[in-house]
Structure formats: C-alpha cells, structure tokens
Amino acid sequence: MIIKGIIFDYGFTLFFFENPSLERYTECFKKGLLKSIKLLKEKQVWSGRISDELFVKEFFKKRQRFWREGIKTKIEFPTSFIYQEVLESLEKDNLVNNIDHIDEDTYENLAEIYHSFEREEWKPFPKTKETLEELSKHKHIKLAVLSNHPHHKTIENSLKEYNLFEYFDAVVTSAEFGKRKPDPEIFLYTLKKMELSENYDCLVCGDEYVDVVGGDRAGMQTILCERIYKFPFEREINVPNLLRINDISEVLNYIT
Numbered sequence: 001m002i003i004k005g006i007i008f009d010y011g012f013t014l015f016f017f018e019n020p021s022l023e024r025y026t027e028c029f030k031k032g033l034l035k036s037i038k039l040l041k042e043k044q045v046w047s048g049r050i051s052d053e054l055f056v057k058e059f060f061k062k063r064q065r066f067w068r069e070g071i072k073t074k075i076e077f078p079t080s081f082i083y084q085e086v087l088e089s090l091e092k093d094n095l096v097n098n099i100d101h102i103d104e105d106t107y108e109n110l111a112e113i114y115h116s117f118e119r120e121e122w123k124p125f126p127k128t129k130e131t132l133e134e135l136s137k138h139k140h141i142k143l144a145v146l147s148n149h150p151h152h153k154t155i156e157n158s159l160k161e162y163n164l165f166e167y168f169d170a171v172v173t174s175a176e177f178g179k180r181k182p183d184p185e186i187f188l189y190t191l192k193k194m195e196l197s198e199n200y201d202c203l204v205c206g207d208e209y210v211d212v213v214g215g216d217r218a219g220m221q222t223i224l225c226e227r228i229y230k231f232p233f234e235r236e237i238n239v240p241n242l243l244r245i246n247d248i249s250e251v252l253n254y255i256t
C-alpha cells in the first residue's frame, strides 16, 4: 500500500508533558487563569465584589461540567466559550461589570493566556523533528496534526515555537471543528483539509483510545504510539489490525 498521508495526534505522540498528573495540569491552568484576570481588569470587567479565588472556583466548576458533557456528546466546548459562560453567570449575580466590553478577540486572548503555562510544558519528543524531516522528503505524503484541544492557537503556536508547523498540510483541533475524537467526522474533515479523498491511503498515529478507535471508524489504518505513562481510566483498545510502536520514528517503517 502506498501511503499518501499521516494524521498525527499532538499530546504524547509528537509532544510530551514531563511527569504529567492532574495536579500539574491544574497548577498550569490556575496560573493561566490568575494571569488572565489582569486582562479582565484592563477591560474594566473586574469589580470589588469578586475575589480571585471565587473566579477560579467558578471557572473550574464550569470547565468540569462542560468537559463531562464533551466526553458524553463528543462536542468540544472551547476555552473562550467557558470564559463567556463564566462571565455571563457572574454578571447575572452582579459580580462583574461591562462584559459587553469583551469582544471575540478578547475571549481568544483570555484563552491564550489560560493555556500559556500549559503550552510551556509541552515539548517535542527527541525524534519528532527528525521523523517529520524524513517524512517531508517523501513528497507524495501529506501530514496533519489532529488534536483534541479546547484552544486552536495553543497547538499552532506550540508547533511554530519548535519550527514544526511548516511540515504540516493541515492542523486541526476539536476547538476549531467543534467535535472531539473519536468522532469519525473530525478525521474525515482532516482528510479533506489535507486534500486527500481516499481514507485507506492515510495512516492515523496516536497514543490514545480516541485516536485509534476514531481513525478506525473513519476507515483508516491506525498506529498506537505507546506511552511510558499510563493514565487513569484508560479504555481497552480493541481495533483490528492495530499496529503498535514505542517511538514516533518507527512510523517510518510503515511508509514506502
């Protein structure tokens, strides 16, 4: 089979987060959230009637609620949307002012600040760049990143920061598409953005259930990139013809 495209997952496939734990993620998000308050103060949204702690508590409560809903429905609720929801409910309780001062760009900026500390933690695996460089020599192979992430620019900026963005014909996130992996629609949308019509010409490479099950549902050959870290509540993967690799560079064994 001549491979015409590869769809890579981002987290723990192309990039890693050292010593990941719920506590470390939460710490990054809390730092980002507190930093974003500065922008709310600049926009004169902040009032003396709300504390940083209450804002953090309300935000995490909403984030958690929509995260659960997203798992159930496969709908992505972007971080900018969560900010909007939180501020609207705080305004109803008369705890913030003037939320109409916040336009779409500002919601985007808030989301970017929220994810900024998380982004610093994600680093490419040692062999990510050389693997992409090698793949780029095969002119007939198109490459894409497909990530379940609630803020599109965070993924793009991370790829740009490490000079990897140029290797990809498409970068798709659930924030941009509106639905999350394993929904097969997001895989088909990625194929379209890669300008590939035949799904059986394309490989999907990722570290999670959502990558390989979603890729399989969309009719593609899947490769599980096995992680050193195990996550809590991992689902058993039962996909026919699943290929398994331990390092991103091994993907080179499956192309011609």
Ligand SMILES: [Mg+2]
Pocket: 009, 010, 011, 012, 013, 206, 207, 208
């Ligand atoms: Mg992943």
